[in-house]
Amino acid sequence: QKEVEQNSGPLSVxxxxxxxxxxTYSDRGSQSFFWYRQYSGKSPELIxxxxxxxxxxxGRFTAQLNKASQYxxxxxxxxxxxxxxxxxxxxxxTGNQFYFGTGTxxxxxx
Amino acid sequence: xxxxxQHPSWVICKSGTSVKIECRSLDFQATTMFWxxxxxxxxxxxxxxxxxxxxxxxxxxxxxxxxxxxxxxxxLSTLTVTSAHPEDSSFYICSATGQGRSPLHFGNxxxxxxx
Numbered sequence: 001q002k003e004v005e006q007n008s009g010p011l012s013v014x015x016x017x018x019x020x021x022x023x024t025y026s027d028r029g030s031q032s033f034f035w036y037r038q039y040s041g042k043s044p045e046l047i048x049x050x051x052x053x054x055x056x057x058x059g060r061f062t063a064q065l066n067k068a069s070q071y072x073x074x075x076x077x078x079x080x081x082x083x084x085x086x087x088x089x090x091x092x093x094t095g096n097q098f099y100f101g102t103g104t105x106x107x108x109x110x
Numbered sequence: 111x112x113x114x115x116q117h118p119s120w121v122i123c124k125s126g127t128s129v130k131i132e133c134r135s136l137d138f139q140a141t142t143m144f145w146x147x148x149x150x151x152x153x154x155x156x157x158x159x160x161x162x163x164x165x166x167x168x169x170x171x172x173x174x175x176x177x178x179x180x181x182x183x184x185x186l187s188t189l190t191v192t193s194a195h196p197e198d199s200s201f202y203i204c205s206a207t208g209q210g211r212s213p214l215h216f217g218n219x220x221x222x223x224x225x
Binding site: 036041045049097102 | 142203211213214218
């Protein structure tokens with residue numbers, strides 16, 4: 001079983017819609033959760049992190065964490081073509097070991 | 111936010127030569143740095159983990175004598191690709207994190223082409 005699993009997609013949404021990206025993790029002891037965005041040919045950039053159950057909002061982005069069900073999601077409201085990228089979910093336990101999913105490719109259609 | 115600087119951003123070298131890539135954390139102390147490589151349309155592949163002042167821990171299948179990693183200070187790590195071959199051509203990305211629950215911050219990556 002992989003540490004972190006994501007649907008590889010591709011996920012396509014029309015411009016202005018809500019894009020929903022999901023991630024599940026296997027270790028119940030996981031403590032910190034991160035979402036990264038990676039444009040083609042570029043390195044990943046941090047979008048959001050969440051540590052506690054519930055929602056965390058930052059502009060058009062909302063991260064949702066449910067530790068009981070072991071999933072973390074990212075919602076992108078009012079999706080824009082510039083949001084088209086691969087989104088990576090990452091999880092850490094104690095210490096500095098980061099576990100990445102394989103990423104979900106998102107395309108926002110104008 | 112935290113900044114990780116990686117140089118060079120691209121390099122072309124001849125087969126058999128060595129290439130050094132630098133990774134610096136500019137505004138925080140990086141207790142741990144990670145080196146990844148990524149082939150086109152593929153996922154990040156972790157190569158090694160390094161802690162300041164310690165030897166790097168390499169992932170299975172990564173040759174430590176070929177990919178030399180030095181993490182001499184809390185702000186600098188280097189990756190040297192020794193005796194490079196065309197199959198080493200890839201996108202190399204460093205990342206760094208601080209203490210506690212700090213996120214991982216990535217450098218801009220180095221695109222290596224070995225001719």
